[in-house]
Amino acid sequence: MENRTTVERTSDREVVVTRMFDAPVRLVFEAWSRPELFKQWWVPRSMGMTLHSCEMDVRTGGTYRLSFGDGMDFFGRYIEVTPPTLIVWTNEEAGENSSVTTVTFEDKGDQTLVVMSELYPSKEAFETAGGAEDATIETFAQLDELLVTLSPSAGGR
Amino acid sequence: MVQYTRQSRVGASFAALSDATRRGVLEQLGRGDASITDLADKFRMTLTGMKKHVYVLEQAGLVTTEKVGRVRTCRLGVHRLEEETAWIESYRRLWDVRFRELDNVVGELKRKGAH
Numbered sequence: 001m002e003n004r005t006t007v008e009r010t011s012d013r014e015v016v017v018t019r020m021f022d023a024p025v026r027l028v029f030e031a032w033s034r035p036e037l038f039k040q041w042w043v044p045r046s047m048g049m050t051l052h053s054c055e056m057d058v059r060t061g062g063t064y065r066l067s068f069g070d071g072m073d074f075f076g077r078y079i080e081v082t083p084p085t086l087i088v089w090t091n092e093e094a095g096e097n098s099s100v101t102t103v104t105f106e107d108k109g110d111q112t113l114v115v116m117s118e119l120y121p122s123k124e125a126f127e128t129a130g131g132a133e134d135a136t137i138e139t140f141a142q143l144d145e146l147l148v149t150l151s152p153s154a155g156g157r
Numbered sequence: 158m159v160q161y162t163r164q165s166r167v168g169a170s171f172a173a174l175s176d177a178t179r180r181g182v183l184e185q186l187g188r189g190d191a192s193i194t195d196l197a198d199k200f201r202m203t204l205t206g207m208k209k210h211v212y213v214l215e216q217a218g219l220v221t222t223e224k225v226g227r228v229r230t231c232r233l234g235v236h237r238l239e240e241e242t243a244w245i246e247s248y249r250r251l252w253d254v255r256f257r258e259l260d261n262v263v264g265e266l267k268r269k270g271a272h
Contacts (some may be wrong), residue, residue, distance in 0.1 A: 005256050007249040012172040017252045023263035027270070031262045041258035116252075123172070 012123040017116045025105050028112040029084030032103065033058040042066075058087065091118075097125035173217035178202070179210050183219060183233065190232040193222075 003020045010016050021028050031037045039054040043066075052069035056062075058081055065075040076090035079100065088102045099120045106113040120126040173179055178200055185191060185199060197207035211231055214220035222231050 003256075003260075005249055005253040007245055007252065009174060009245065011175055015248065017249075019252070019256050021256075021260065021263055023267050027263045027266045028259075030266060031259055037262050037266075041255055041262050114256075 010117075013120040013126045015118050015126075017118075019114050020108070021112045021114060022110065023112060024110065025084050025107040025112045028114065029087075029105050032087060032105075033081075033083070039066075064089065094125070097121065099125070173213050173219055176210070176213075179214055182207075182210060182214065182231075186220065186231055186233045190230050192228045192230050194228070196231065 003022070005017060005019045008016050008018075031041065033056070035054045035056040038056060039051050043049055043051050049068060052067040054066050056064040058064075058078060060078060060081045062081070063075070063077045065073060067073050074091065074093050076092040076098070078087065078089045080086060080088040085105050085107075086103070088100065090098055090100055092098045097120065099118050101116065101118050103114060103116045106115070174183075181200060182196055185196065191199070193204065193207050193211055196202075196211070197204045200207065202210075211220060211222060214231075215222055218234050220231050221234050222229050224230075
């Protein structure tokens with residue numbers, strides 16, 4: 001059975017994504033905090049984008065930088081990290097419109113509930129980011145369909 | 158670059174949708190047009206309170222209203238709602254792709270841990 005990804009717009013400057021994973025919290029946290037694992041799913045190969053480098057120092061005060069080679073970099077710092085339940089980071093590539101991403105990992109025994117929120121400093125910043133993301137999202141959506149076609153059992157156990 | 162006006166409209170739609178009553182009104186209008194009085198009754202609200210909600214939805218382009226005689230009829234502004242839904246759906250799909258890959262990564266970790 002497939003776990004559903006739900007998205008809710010909770011205010012005019014915040015969006016929340018929720019998803020259950022069939023693995024203990026320790027493992028899910030590991031997949032978010034070790035760069036060699038993180039880059040395997042954050043940018044799936046099927047998306048047609050390749051990570052040039054992925055540097056992550058996942059601890060409170062640490063920094064990260066994801067480079068796609070063609071000058072597209074995503075970077076920021078970890079405001080708070082509490083293994084294995086919480087990671088909070090900034091997304092600073094957008095300058096003054098930078099958002100803060102908060103991910104909580106809730107221990108549900110054999111499963112883990114992941115709740116990820118993206119909070120923007122203002123309604124205007126959210127709208128700007130939402131607009132800028134349009135192209136990327138469309139690309140991802142196409143690739144999503146491709147992914148489904150290529151690997152029907154991708155979400156299976 | 159995406160036009161500013163379009164971003165603003167999407168933003169206004171999200172703000173309008175952040176309220177449970179307004180989401181309820183949209184659902185209700187999805188079933189059929191209704192007057193503000195109908196809606197106020199349905200949601201056990203004063204006429205003034207419902208007028209305010211409808212005004213917000215109207216500003217966001219999610220609802221259109223038309224006054225005939227003494228009755229103001231509300232109906233869905235269909236296209237805007239589709240745009241709104243499309244935005245959420247694209248965002249959801251982006252995360253769904255990532256999370257399916259994440260399923261594989263944690264699945265692999267689990268298998269390794271089992272040995």
